[in-house]
């Protein structure tokens with residue numbers, strides 16, 4: 022402590038300008054025998070290179086050096102200047118060091134050895150109010166065990182839906198497929214033993230090559246005359262009956278097959294090889310009104326659209342007027 026005090030004292034003396042008065046003129050500080058006046062490492066750090074240059078510079082050796090720091094910046098750099106503070110003007114700026122203690126070197130050494138500061142600080146409010154320095158212990162989250170529930174406390178299972186709600190309606194028509202199936206005893210409406218007999222089993226036939234539905238559609242689009250007549254005809258029932266697709270016994274001529282549907286007469290002859298149900302089935306409607314047969318088998322089929330190019334004419338009643346007129350003439 023005493024040595025530290027002496028260093029501080031000598032340092033203050035130097036700063037006040039009295040320190041160099043002890044040194045003889047023309048002598049460097051290294052030559053001085055006064056131990057406290059010799060600048061230590063801390064002073065070297067404080068004054069930096071400026072202090073070293075001031076000591077070694079020939080300018081600094083001319084006469085006493087008052088170490089008047091404020092004059093440093095005003096001294097020109099000319100060597101002929103008599104100012105002792107001239108070397109300090111060329112010195113680089115010192116790097117400021119911060120320390121709580123007065124002695125830099127010793128404190129620097131001690132700082133390395135000092136333990137880290139305590140947190141919170143000794144005089145802090147946290148330490149005064151806090152009961153413990155330790156941070157609160159982190160406990161892992163724990164789950165409370167579920168209380169044992171008895172069977173009476175548990176939520177009852179959802180009620181089962183009655184089987185009747187999933188049943189297929191046992192009455193009513195099956196969409197687009199004939200008559201409804203007969204009601205059965207089980208919940209799904211399907212007999213467990215025998216399969217349901219539909220009144221309209223599929224009876225598609227193997228069509229000959231080049232007579233697929235697509236081939237028929239292409240033929241219809243070709244605008245070829247498929248009706249077999251040059252103009253629309255008034256077709257009487259007798260005329261319709263004569264065009265049954267068979268050979269006329271009297272003339273020996275094969276008659277075309279006509280069929281009526283919703284008041285219009287169609288020549289179904291070109292469609293015979295294209296009919297998916299077979300020629301025989303289609304011929305059943307030849308020479309008569311085929312609407313009933315048609316709707317019994319496939320009411321979803323668009324007859325009018327498929328046979329649009331096969332229209333012969335419209336179905337008209339038999340001309341009875343001539344007979345009536347003739348009879349009236351006979352009465353006259």
Ligand code: HEM
Pocket residue numbers: 222223224225226280289296297298299302303305306311314315318319322323324327328
């Ligand atoms: C002249 C008008 C007719 C046209 C345009 C026509 C057209 C068709 C078509 C497109 C199919 C196929 C239906 C499908 O695949 O779902 C078909 C099938 C059938 N057609 Fe016709 N048809 C006609 C008249 C008839 C007639 C008059 C009968 C019976 C009297 C008949 C009996 C059948 C049968 C049994 C099948 C096969 C079964 C089935 O496909 O479900 N068709 N017909």
